[in-house]
Amino acid sequence: MADPDNRWNRRLFLHVPAIFLVLFFVLPLIALVILSFWQTENYKIVREWSATNYVTLATEPAYFVFFVRSLFLAIGVSIFSVAVSWPIAFFIVRHGGRYKLILSLLLAVPFLSGEVLRLISLQGMLGPTGLVNGVLLKIGSAPLRFIMYSNWATFIALVYLYLPMVVTTVYLSLLNFDFRLTSAASSCGANRFQVFCEIVWPLNLSGTIVGFLLCFIPTLSASLAPRFLGGPSGVLYGMSIAQQFGESGTWALGAAMGVVLFLFSMAVLGVFSLGIDLRRTGFTGMGRL
């Protein structure tokens, strides 16, 4: 371990990316915290330390409402996505055969084409002049109101945006799962339900939770989808942050909202990672070292 070659290797391979992240990922988050303790007046930053922004957040019920609404939506979207992802991923892994690769890659197309473009596509489906209502009008039925400018529209949009991510994560987890363990379990006398509950689910739990979080965290801070599809009663927390940094110019308040969001996300992350005993999910360490 003490050989100098290895030290230089560590510097190059570990420290360069780590320093990059510290400078451009950690430092900005610290700047956000600092900014949240300053004020903004008339689109200018006033460098005065106070907790006013946090007091505003705590006392103004609107922000609380936005946050709770975001939270419920994020939980709903994430649970729904996980529930749908499991059968899809399971099917691809078990029955995909030679189409496994293309089936899993095709999930990435909607994911990679970007939030704005996907919202445009969705608007083409769900909007007042979109396909769904177009068809309904053609056959002489009334347009569906709940899919336009409502929290339902936001829900659909968020599922549309993050489902590919969740399916991919669960898929990768199942792909690395040794399905021969299910044979071992059923030769031990476990029926199909027991095999799932005792073996398949616990051993893929960590992958599923990562998928859940990769959906939950961005949906909690969603700003584009609700703004575009959510309608008047659909203001969400992330959207409100975007407003503070945009039109209203109250950056410091926005920063405080960002800090709250960050802390909450970290708390959720912490609860999940502490609540999970890695051993009990079959984690056996990194690499072959």
Added chain:
Amino acid sequence: MYAQASNERLTKWLMAAILVAAYGFLYMPIVHILFASLSSRPNFPYPPEFDYGSYIRLYTNTVYQSAFLNSLIIATCTSILSTVLGFLATVGVLRFAGRKALVYAAFFAGPLFVSEILLGISSMSLYYLAFELQGNMVTAIIANSVHCFSFCFLIMAALLYRYDWRMNEAAVVCGASPVRVFFEVMLPLTWSGILSSLIVAFVLSLNGLDISFYLLGATPTMPSVAWGALRYGVKPELYALSSIINILVFAAIIVLYFVARSDRQLSVE
């Protein structure tokens, strides 16, 4: 007597049905706006037509042209920067981190668990506070790279995980210098992971709005122009733009498919 078998078949078909429904849900909007962009009646473009008027309007619109150019620059630089850093990080974690591998891996995957909007506003805060700096292309590239870095790291880590590092030692013993080891042994065996990472980072940063939005100020990029136009209602040009990008992404996926397939052939050998 064959209850178990028929049960199994039922679950299988149920799962298949959900899969088909999900693909339908994901792809119907994409196909719909492709038709809409090619139709003179974008609201209900059935039966499909072939009218490329909206594409011509898009092509002659100078705002979109400069936005596209900016996006291209950002995406190219971001994909290269984040892939290089991601490669270093992957090798570092898999090979040099020892007992701290898990800590480093968690740190390198960290940006995934911080939403893009937070990355955007925090970077903006830093540059503004520290340097009174308005956003520019460089800061946008850096902030995008932070986000893409985690994806690159995970993609390459997944593929390099199975790489046998003794191969490098074997090459060194044969007299190859570290640089030649990389080009003659590692690169041929890992190029699929590196290429996948480049493609994914490129496409992600080409289409990402949140980060660029806060770090670019008035410089237009493709998603920000699209977002601006969206507020004044959806026009067929936007459908056209979206369709072009979707087709590009689809092509990228096909490339990824063949890359991954050829990689599998390599590993079978």
Added chain:
Amino acid sequence: MNASLDGVATPYIRIAGVSRQYGQVRALHDLSIDIAKHEFIAILGPSGSGKSTLLRLIAGLDRPSTGRIFFDGIDVTDLPPYKRGIGMVFQEFLLFPHRTVRENLAFPLRMTNQPQQKILERLDWAEAILSLRGLMDRYPNQLSGGQQQRVALGRGLVTHPTLLLLDEPLANLDRELRNEMEVEIRRYQKQLGIPFVYVTHNQEEALSMSDRVAVINGGRLEALGERQTIYDHPPTPFVARFVGKSTRFDGAYNPATGQIELQHYNYAFPYSGAFERKGDVRAEVFVKNERFQLSPWTAVATGIACTIADIVLRGPFVEYILETEAAERIIAVKPKTSDQAVLGTKLSLSWDPAACHVFPAGR
């Protein structure tokens, strides 16, 4: 091909005319075996011969295309694995990585809804019989290969199954450990008095542990019999080649002299068996390497002339690598003696006509 019962009075496990087809591929072809209650049977075959398929069919992890399987007179062909009351040990052990040794061992007991008292009893039993003391609260990845193997065995045996299926359980262990475990596994089988069905491609393992050996090749049953019989009297050329280490010669039967004459060598030996077809029929001759007779070369010697090319010491045995006139290499195994053979010595190689196996090979 229907195997005889070989003195088995009432078959405890009966595999009757089982076939398994995957699409176009025939993995198993009309295979029948009866297994007695106290029997240790080895299923021996090269990889891809269908032996693992057979094991999966017995376990219920797969379903035969045709044919039935009976346990103790009851047709279990359509029963899922968890209703068959079997135990199984896998080549890769397949211990549940998220469970401790104790939980792995308790798993089959919990799945069959045993009362808590019974579970504790059985765990104590397994801990004692498999000498797992002090390991019960470890996770599988904290165990050595041999320890994992014992836990896997324990998980298969803990419920007192109707029979235990073993799928190459020693393939991942090193040689020394393997020899030790062979003795152990055979001891468990005798102690418990339930049939063990042991699948392997390693003929040494099959011969060292089992009572009877079933040789499978290309999805068909090549031979089934007492291990001694299979070894000493292989019924087919495949078995002769696959079981034990032997050398193959091409020869022809000369009806005039009643002798088999080898093709490349001036060596013939009497043959009393019958060749069905008349005339000059080609024959395959197999001689077990330990059955060769070596004597110093003399002018009147009748054996195959050869010289010692190399000598390999294998503990109590010596392998003479002999080079013949036809530039072929033959290995002869002899007990080690104190007198030193010299490389390059010319020898005469022959064998007792009763100790070799002759198969007609057509024209």
